[in-house]
Amino acid sequence: xxxxxxxxxxxxxxxxxxxxxxxxxxxxxxxxxxxxxxxxxxxxxxxxxxxxxxxxxxxxxxxxxxxxxxxxxxxxxxxxxxxxxxxxxxxxxxxxxxxxxxxxxxxxxxxxxxxxxxxxxxxxxxxxxxxxxxxxxxxxxxxxxxxxxxxxxxxxxxxxxxxxxxxxxxxxxxxxxxxxxxxxxxxxxxxxxxxxxxxxxxxxxxxxxxxxxxxxxxxxxx
Numbered sequence: 637x638x639x640x641x642x643x644x645x646x647x648x649x650x651x652x653x654x655x656x657x658x659x660x661x662x663x664x665x666x667x668x669x670x671x672x673x674x675x676x677x678x679x680x681x682x683x684x685x686x687x688x689x690x691x692x693x694x695x696x697x698x699x700x701x702x703x704x705x706x707x708x709x710x711x712x713x714x715x716x717x718x719x720x721x722x723x724x725x726x727x728x729x730x731x732x733x734x735x736x737x738x739x740x741x742x743x744x745x746x747x748x749x750x751x752x753x754x755x756x757x758x759x760x761x762x763x764x765x766x767x768x769x770x771x772x773x774x775x776x777x778x779x780x781x782x783x784x785x786x787x788x789x790x791x792x793x794x795x796x797x798x799x800x801x802x803x804x805x806x807x808x809x810x811x812x813x814x815x816x817x818x819x820x821x822x823x824x825x826x827x828x829x830x831x832x833x834x835x836x837x838x839x840x841x842x843x844x845x846x847x848x849x850x851x852x853x854x855x856x857x858x
Contacts, residue, residue, distance in 0.1 A: 751768060832844075
């Protein structure tokens with residue numbers, strides 16, 4: 637199973653490189669869910685219908701523009717509350733509701749472009765945006781062997797910190813990428829969530845979770 641998964645990731649990386657070369661906008665992507673995404677079927681079945689209804693998605697634009705407006709260096713975060721486990725094919729999580737957190741450095745035109753970009757990138761996850769706010773957003777992504785180590789802080793509203801998966805994260809021995817990323821990515825790898833939290837308004841809930849196998853770190857190219 638692990639050899640098959642590694643081969644599949646290799647193909648995804650190769651395809652992502654080709655897409656990235658002609659993309660109009662590209663950068664780093666971070667996703668964390670309220671259920672394990674890298675797990676065994678026994679663990680996943682115990683969570684389905686109970687967990688996995690929340691997600692935090694973050695995009696940091698390295699280069700590019702959206703409909704003619706440059707977004708170089710800017711970030712946007714979507715925080716999602718769904719009605720069922722996201723990614724579960726047997727239950728409908730929609731309609732979901734979300735809030736968008738925009739990079740406070742953006743101009744008014746760039747903020748509108750960030751909203752439009754996030755809605756396009758997130759699809760149905762962001763079809764019902766109930767709140768839009770701005771905050772200082774900081775994203776740190778490790779390089780090389782530390783690529784899985786990421787820290788994202790959106791003011792006092794949202795936070796993600798991850799590290800690469802290691803041998804000690806294999807509990808049952810049947811782990812795999814049980815749920816794929818929620819959005820279109822150039823490539824993504826599952827990572828271990830050290831911390832993820834949301835303390836804002838608009839979704840009717842807040843959370844603070846630690847030590848789960850619930851995140852993806854990768855890149856997007858659209």
